[in-house]
Amino acid sequence: MKHIIPYIAIILLATVIIYSNAEKERTRITERCQDTFSDAIRTEKKLLIKQFCMQYRQENSPNSLSVEDKKDWYDQNYLIATSPSRHQLDSLFRDGAHKINRNISTAIGYTFNGKNYFSGDESCRKSVIPVQECVYRKDTISTTDIALQAYIHIPFYVPLQNTYTYAVVLMASVALAVCFLYTRRRKKNMTGIPLQELPETGNVTPVIPRKVQTEKWMKLTDGYQWNPQNHMIEHAGKTVILRGEALRFFQKFIVDKHFFLSYSEICRLYHLKEETNGAKDRAYHSIKQLKDNVAELGIEIKSIRGKGYKLLFSHRNRQII
Incomplete structure (x- = not known):
């Protein structure tokens, strides 16, 4: 058993390092997709809204929301009325995500007037993760809010496709090879020497109770x-x-x-x-x-x-x- 422990330790260490790096890479991809979705929203407005006319008087407003917030809401309301499937936004977001990695799948969705729209296949909805949600409001009544959502699916192998992962795999392979050669040579040198068994002891390691941390304000x-x-x-x-x-x-x-x-x-x-x-x-x-x-x-x-x-x-x- 003691000859197997070094191999297990090397494999576990390499696995932990690769997994940790993959999670960091997944987080980096997700954050870049968030920026991509924001860029897609701005680009869609520039392409589809050529002119916007509005008369606004703050003293007649029944709430404290800014005129910029209300303008953004009316922009999204117009875009949904023009294209309920939001094909332009879906396409812009997908193109931007593919610039990050071609294997990333994307979808968009929105919630408005009790309607929940999702651009992808409903059967795949459980496999995607939400990366960004933009909420637009024209008043304090939440039922009139417009919420845009961005979803992505990152295959498990995408975060692993980087130089760091290959370097860790190479170093782990070298370490396993060195450990194998060392163990083999040591076995040859130890041939014929009987192993001594350790005497059994009745000592039991005392269990130290964990300290309970109190809340600190x-x-x-x-x-x-x-x-x-x-x-x-x-x-x-x-x-x-x-x-x-x-x-x-x-x-x-x-x-x-x-x-x-x-x-x-x-x-x-x-x-x-x-x-x-x-x-x-x-x-x-x-x-x-x-x-x-x-x-x-x-x-x-x-x-x-x-x-x-x-x-x-x-x-x-x-x-x-």
Whole structure:
């Protein structure tokens, strides 16, 4: 058995390294597809909407949504009415994903007026994963929201097709060969020497009970606490749990003493060296998701033109920030 252990260890180590690298590659492909979907939405609007005329008066608006949000909603409403199958968007997204890798399968979908549309085969819907969802609103009634979804299917072998994987396989093969030669030579040298068995002992390793960690809260500002272990915000007896992109952005906000997140820091979140429109679009939807999550706690997110976003903790605490 002791001769097999080195081989098992080498194979397990190589498998873990390859799997970890494949997951990173899968994440990188998914993030690039998110940018591709944002680019496809902008390109579709440029191709199909040549002119847009609108009269808007803020004082007559029954809600606090910006004119840009409402314009985006009417753009999507027009595109759905013109082409319910959204063939142009589906084609643009597929072409962009194929530039990343030809083996990636794509599909789009949308939810509007109680209708759920999916461009792919329904039998394949369970095998695809959602990579992006863009929600457009014209008022505070959620039933009128338009939600665009992007889906991709990455075959298992696609993340493995890179130089790093081949290098790990090569090194593992060399290590197995060296281990085999060493074991074979050692067996020859040990021929005729009886093996000594280890005496059995009655010692039992004591079981050390695991320490239970108590919840730790971190004060953000007066009346607001943050639990980094469970990703919870607490204020005035109310608690909100953050997940996904909203969690990533909130963690970046609270690192800064002024609760400010610049566009350059957002680009670093997406592993980009410079600001891009795709990154700003993704940040806009993620910030919007975070804003909806923390609104009931009196937390607001203010957009600072050309600079980034700032977190505001209710009206009475703004001076503290």
